[in-house]
Amino acid sequence: MAGFRPQNGKTNGGKPLEPNALDPRREKVGEFYDEVWTRYVQDREAAERHMADVFPPDLISGRTALDSGCGGGAFSRSLARFGARFVVGLDISIGSIRMARRINAADRLEYIVGDMEAMPFEDGTFEVIWAWGSVEHTPHPWRAIAELDRVLAPGGRMLLALYKRTLLSPVHGAVRAVLSSLPRRLHAPLSWAGAAVLSPVIRMFKRREKMRSGEELAGVAHDWFFVPLRHHFDPAEVRRRFAKMGYEEELFVPATGRFDSSSHFILRVRKCSDGGKERGHHAGTGAAGS
Numbered sequence: 167m168a169g170f171r172p173q174n175g176k177t178n179g180g181k182p183l184e185p186n187a188l189d190p191r192r193e194k195v196g197e198f199y200d201e202v203w204t205r206y207v208q209d210r211e212a213a214e215r216h217m218a219d220v221f222p223p224d225l226i227s228g229r230t231a232l233d234s235g236c237g238g239g240a241f242s243r244s245l246a247r248f249g250a251r252f253v254v255g256l257d258i259s260i261g262s263i264r265m266a267r268r269i270n271a272a273d274r275l276e277y278i279v280g281d282m283e284a285m286p287f288e289d290g291t292f293e294v295i296w297a298w299g300s301v302e303h304t305p306h307p308w309r310a311i312a313e314l315d316r317v318l319a320p321g322g323r324m325l326l327a328l329y330k331r332t333l334l335s336p337v338h339g340a341v342r343a344v345l346s347s348l349p350r351r352l353h354a355p356l357s358w359a360g361a362a363v364l365s366p367v368i369r370m371f372k373r374r375e376k377m378r379s380g381e382e383l384a385g386v387a388h389d390w391f392f393v394p395l396r397h398h399f400d401p402a403e404v405r406r407r408f409a410k411m412g413y414e415e416e417l418f419v420p421a422t423g424r425f426d427s428s429s430h431f432i433l434r435v436r437k438c439s440d441g442g443k444e445r446g447h448h449a450g451t452g453a454a455g456s
């Protein structure tokens with residue numbers, strides 16, 4: 167697994183960290199997920215079925231893979247089980263990485279604590295990148311995407327699941343700003359209470375089956391209402407930017423949840439074999455999330 171180690175305390179392919187990469191919001195997100203991923207355990211079988219639906223094993227087998235923002239590691243384990251040559255699960259949350267090492271260990275799978283905005287890998291290290299619901303929690307999502315682009319080999323594939331921006335996103339954001347400022351010890355009990363209230367409403371309005379089942383509603387409520395930082399994206403803009411960066415779109419799933427306003431969209435893209443150079447692409451760091 168050469169090329170995975172931070173070089174002389176530096177990251178980002180050996181380049182020094184930019185000063186504004188040391189954003190305190192990043193640590194807050196890490197602490198939040200320390201709690202979430204030690205409290206709620208994901209359904210590994212459901213995660214695996216879900217991965218097979220959107221990233222078939224034959225596109226993973228024999229390739230080097232990164233699970234960026236791996237949480238408790240359910241998807242990292244599936245990447246290994248689908249035959250990846252080796253897998254790295256990376257997360258900013260130390261608690262998540264500890265949990266992942268404990269419950270989702272596998273051969274050819276290594277978990278590391280790291281920041282998706284400045285990763286300790288050489289350019290083009292991975293042929294497969296899975297970033298489910300993680301980019302949206304970084305302080306600068308397009309910087310994270312630029313990093314994913316940097317560490318993806320030409321011809322490699324990347325899957326992103328990102329929250330969709332809707333008219334309700336600012337409302338959710340305002341509720342979240344209030345709730346996430348409450349003392350930490352209240353978050354879990356309030357999530358359980360919220361889940362009890364929300365469950366009949368969700369049943370009533372159920373319009374689409376979730377592609378990924380098995381998460382407890384309380385865990386979803388906790389993640390949804392208390393996370394300190396979350397961006398929402400306009401799918402059309404993300405698709406346009408990836409095309410400009412020299413990516414070919416292979417799969418677009420417009421919504422995964424029951425409600426548009428709380429739904430991920432999925433984008434699986436393939437990097438041009440010349441890395442998109444002919445189009446002079448650059449992911450840049452401009453903010454597209456909200």
Ligand SMILES: C[S@@+](CC[C@H](N)C(=O)[O-])C[C@H]1O[C@@H](n2cnc3c(N)ncnc32)[C@H](O)[C@@H]1O
Pocket residue numbers: 192195196199203208234235236237238239240241256257258259262280281282283297298299300301303304305389
């Ligand atoms: C909603 S969870 C998703 C976890 C996992 N991908 C899954 O779907 O089960 C978001 C994850 O992204 C991680 N994360 C957030 N910001 C990060 C960053 N800057 N670098 C690496 N991981 C980050 C969080 O710690 C958390 O585990």
